[in-house]
Amino acid sequence: MTQVLIPAAINQYAESFTSDELKALAALNRETHLKVEMPQMLSGKLQGQLLQMISHMIRPRRILEIGTYTGYSAICLATGLAEDGLLHTIDINEELQEMCFRYFCEAGLEKKIIQHIGKAADVISGLDEEFDLVFIDADKQNYSLYYDMVFDKVKVGGFILADNVLFDGEVVLPESQQGKNAKAMHSYNEKIKKDSRIEHVLLPVRDGIMIASKKSK
Numbered sequence: 515m516t517q518v519l520i521p522a523a524i525n526q527y528a529e530s531f532t533s534d535e536l537k538a539l540a541a542l543n544r545e546t547h548l549k550v551e552m553p554q555m556l557s558g559k560l561q562g563q564l565l566q567m568i569s570h571m572i573r574p575r576r577i578l579e580i581g582t583y584t585g586y587s588a589i590c591l592a593t594g595l596a597e598d599g600l601l602h603t604i605d606i607n608e609e610l611q612e613m614c615f616r617y618f619c620e621a622g623l624e625k626k627i628i629q630h631i632g633k634a635a636d637v638i639s640g641l642d643e644e645f646d647l648v649f650i651d652a653d654k655q656n657y658s659l660y661y662d663m664v665f666d667k668v669k670v671g672g673f674i675l676a677d678n679v680l681f682d683g684e685v686v687l688p689e690s691q692q693g694k695n696a697k698a699m700h701s702y703n704e705k706i707k708k709d710s711r712i713e714h715v716l717l718p719v720r721d722g723i724m725i726a727s728k729k730s731k
C-alpha cells in the first residue's frame with residue numbers, strides 16, 4: 515500500500531524518526547507477518563503511532579473500532595484512553611480473537627478493550643455508548659453505512675477516523691478504472707465533504723486517513 519502513495523525510502527525515513535512501537539506492538543507486528551494471512555492489513559508503526567498520538571491528545575472515555583484484525587490499532591488507540599476509559603472493537607473473524615487477547619494482556623490493556631465478534635452493523639446497533647473517537651477500518655463497501663450508524667453515538671466534539679480512504683491511490687483514477695472498493699472509498703470521501711455537521715481533513719498517510727470532527731448534531 516505505502517509503496518504506491520509514499521516512496522519506500524520516505525516511508526522508512528519517516529518511521530526512523532518516529533517513536534519506537536511498544537514492545538507488545540513490535541511482537542504483534544512480527545507474529546502477524548509470520549503467521550497471519552494478509553499482514554498488510556495491520557496499521558503498522560507509522561500509522562499506529564499516529565493513532566496513538568491522536569488518542570493521547572483526545573484522552574477519550576469511549577472508543578469504537580470497527581475492524582480489529584490482530585489488534586494492533588486497538589492497542590495503539592487504547593493507550594490514550596482516560597483512566598475510566600474503554601475501547602470496543604468489532605471483527606467478524608473469530609479466529610483471531612485469542613491472538614488479540616494475548617496481546618491485549620501483553621500490553622496490559624485487557625481490562626480496557628472489549629472484543630465483539632460479529633457483523634459490525636449488527637454489533638453497532640446494540641452498543642449503548644457515547645463515543646469520543648471512532649476508527650472505521652473494516653469492509654470498504656460499508657464505510658458510509660458505519661458512518662451513518664455511529665454518527666448519533668458520537669459526542670459533539672468527537673472524532674470519526676476512517677482508514678484506506680485513498681485505496682492505493684485508486685480513488686484518483688477515472689471511475690471506469692476504479693475497482694468497487696475504490697469507488698466505495700471515493701463515495702465515502704464525497705459524503706464526508708458534503709456533511710456540514712463536521713470538519714474534516716484527509717491525511718495522505720499510508721493508505722489515507724480521513725479525520726472528521728463532529729461540530730453539531
Ligand SMILES: C[S@@+](CC[C@H](N)C(=O)[O-])C[C@H]1O[C@@H](n2cnc3c(N)ncnc32)[C@H](O)[C@@H]1O
Nearest residue numbers: 555556557581583586587605606633634652653
Ligand atoms: C484492515 S483489517 C483491520 C486492521 C486493524 N484495524 C489494524 O489496523 O491492525 C479489517 C478487518 O475488518 C474485518 N471485517 C471485514 N468485514 C467485516 C464486517 N462486516 N464486520 C466486522 N468486521 C469485518 C476483517 O475480518 C478484518 O480483520
